Amino acid sequence: MxxxxxxxxxxxxxxxxxxxxxxxxxxxxxxxxxxxxxxxxxxxxxxxxxxxxxxxxxxxxxxxxxxxxxxxxxxxxxxxxxxxxxxxxxxxxxxxxxxxxxxxxxxxxxxxxxxxxxxxxxxxxxxxxxxxxxxxxxxxxRHHVKKAPMKTTEPQEFALTKPKPRPLPMPEPIPQQEKHKPVSLIYSYRVGKQNLQYFESTWPVKLNSAAILRQGAIFDRQVEEELQRVECLVQGAQEPSSFLQWQKEMREKDKLEELAKIERRRLEGRISYEEAAMARTRIMECNQKAAKLKKEETAEIMRRYAEKRLKEEKEMRDLVQQVAEGHKNSKFAKEKIQALKRSIVKEVSEQSQELLRQALEEAQAELSRRFEIIREIHALESVPHIRHKYFDDTETAGHELLGEMSLAELRERLGLLKEAQQMEQQEKWEHIQEEKHNKEQLLLQQLDTINLHRKALAQAAASRSGQSKLASLQTVTQDETVLALQKKLEEKQQERQRLKQIRNNKATTSEQTHTVESRTHSKKSSEEESWKDLERSLERHIQKDAAYVVSQRETLKT
Incomplete structure (x- = not known):
């Protein structure tokens, strides 16, 4: 500065x-x-x-x-x-x-x-x-500045006017949220059906003893109720079978109508999906044509720019070569000075390394000598002191007490007491295991009866549901509107396949032409990259030489 x-x-x-x-x-x-x-x-x-x-x-x-x-x-x-x-x-x-x-x-x-x-x-x-x-x-x-004369206060009347109402605050901008595509009814129906099947599936449940006994009591009560109903029918009681049959038929009819409606909606959704796919393909073709025209225009502009750039680069390379030739001599002198400095530094570093090596060897010898002395001291300290003490465990202490006994007799009596306790515990454990085994056998019998009842009920329900599904499918497939929608869906699918085949043929031809163009373009781009690399290397060389010359001038000035 x-x-x-x-x-x-x-x-x-x-x-x-x-x-x-x-x-x-x-x-x-x-x-x-x-x-x-x-x-x-x-x-x-x-x-x-x-x-x-x-x-x-x-x-x-x-x-x-x-x-x-x-x-x-x-x-x-x-x-x-x-x-x-x-x-x-x-x-x-x-x-x-x-x-x-x-x-x-x-x-x-x-x-x-x-x-x-x-x-x-x-x-x-x-x-x-x-x-x-x-x-x-x-x-x-400067310190004695004249102050302006103070103005006298003039009384004014009060202006008792109504204050202006506060302006309403500006509303905060509502952030624009992305519009999400609504979930189709078919998808939600499928997901709900899968969830229902997942929760209705009979996964094996591990029951405890109370749950098994409770479930067995429920099945026993159901069997008794069924036997009582059969006895009442044998004695002449009436059963509301006609009303139940009519109710069942009406429910089946409502269910069939609902299934037909769902099938029509599904087919209409498929048809709308096919129409949307065809519209997307048409829009895509229009966009591809516009993009192709735009690419051709940009390619022409880039070609002109590349020609102009190559001409400028050629002029710049000539200028750079002239400047580089002028800086060769200074660069050679600089390299010679650097080589001399490196040789001096190498000699000094070798001498310092030799001195360091000698000092390190002396320190290692001293350290090994100290370690040897410490090892000898530890070896002397680790030698055990042998103390001989003789003791007979069969002799008593000689205190003349009533319950006095030797150490060997005490050990023998304690061993016998321990064996008696172990025998008693073993008998108790065997008794408990026997009771537990009897209880498990009872629970297994209850589980067998429960599984038998469940299998019978599941087979009956499966046979009824299979018959109802078969009947509903037959009625739904015979509906005229459903048949018409299926026919229309097949026509749309065929038309979409035809458009897809045409587009694939066009894509193969365009790829062949694109490969030829890309090969020619890659050759040109490789030549341009090689010239640019040469230009960058020369610019770096010139900048280094220029920085060296400026530093030399500054040192001479100082």
Whole structure:
């Protein structure tokens, strides 16, 4: 950023700025003494960020005021902060012959300081005082700004008008939801039927003993009720068989009508599906024709653009080759320097590796010696201490008690007691297992009777449902509307197959033509890619050389 600002100004100002910066660096110790004294006296109200500003002002007063002149000095000082510069100039000329001169005398010869620094500054003191007075006037004028006269309050009548009603809030935009295709009745009917079959299926259920006994009691009660009904019929009681037969026929009739209606809906849905498929194929053909025309137009445009691009690339390659030839010599010198540096680095790394290897061998030898000592200590510590103690378990303790016995006798008696307890537990376990086996046999008999009843009921229900389904299918297939819809569905399917065959024939011919075109296009694209790769490699080479040249120029400037 600073280099950019220096380049944007003219040469005269640039030279002046560079001279000031170099002078500040050259007389840094002398200027820092003055600035440190200034911060000691006025450090509370000053910022450390303005240190460089005070250094520049001190350098201009001390060394450049003779050459610069009072006018240019005043312009430079007024462009900076007025209050800051006024405070510094006041401190500088007030303490010039006291604190500042004493500090300078410690650094340089007193005669040199008085002749070349103090006397010229005292000679310029009256003219600098005029500049300080101007700065003080501007600072005081800035602080004493005239305030505008305050307006008197004028009473006004109350405006008791009705407030405007609040505007209604804007309604939030309703998000657009995607429209979902409605589920067809045929699909929902099939899913419901599958779920019904799943839940109606007789999966084997593992029953406990209470459930088995309860189910057996239910079947026994049903058998008793059936026997009582048969006895009543034998004795002459009447059975409402005619009414039940009429009710069954009416239900069958309603069921057949419902099945015919469902079949008609299914066929109508299939017909509408076939018509929609044919419409989609027609729309697809129209879109394919439009896309083919668009592809031809874009191919023509791309061909023209490719020709233009190849011409530009050829011109660019010629230019790149000319530039690359100019940079070959600099690249060779750079490679030679890099090879020399690599050889030096290799020698240094080999020496350092040798030293590291020797240090590692010494450390390993010391470590192995310590490990050997530790192993010997562990071996000495692990040797067991042999203690001999003889004990006879057949002798008593000799306390002369009533129940006193030896350890061997105690073990024998405990073993006999344990065997007696095990025998008693074994007898109890066998008794429990026998009762459990009897109970399981009873439950198995109950399960056999339950399964027999269920199989009989399932066979009867299956025979009845098969007869009803056969009758319903015969009646549904004999319906005239269903036959007409089936015929119409077959015609639509044949027409759709014919359109599909025509489309497949067209697709095979288009694929053959497309393969020929793709081969020619692939050849052109491969040539273009090879030229582009060459261009990219040359551009990278030029950028690297350009970066190296710029870095060399910057190092020379610094």
């Amino acid at each position: 600073n280099s950019y600002l220096l380049q944007s100004i003219d040469d005269e100002h640039k030279n002046f700025i560079l001279d000031v910066v170099s002078g500040c660096i050259e007389h840094k110790k002398l200027l820092d003494v003055v600035i440190d004294l200034f911060y000691e006296h006025h450090g509370k109200g000053l910022s450390r960020g303005d240190h460089s500003l005070y250094v520049v002002v001190c350098y201009l007063i001390t060394f450049v005021l003779e050459d610069l002149g009072l006018t240019c000095f005043g312009v430079i000082v007024k462009s900076l902060g007025l209050k800051k510069v006024h405070t510094f100039l006041n401190f500088f000329f007030t303490n010039l012959i006291t604190y500042i001169q004493e500090k300078w005398n410690t650094m340089y010869d007193a005669a040199y300081v008085k002749k070349h620094l103090i006397i010229p500054l005292l000679r310029w003191r009256p003219e600098v005082d005029l500049v300080m007075d101007q700065l003080a006037a501007k600072v005081s004028h």
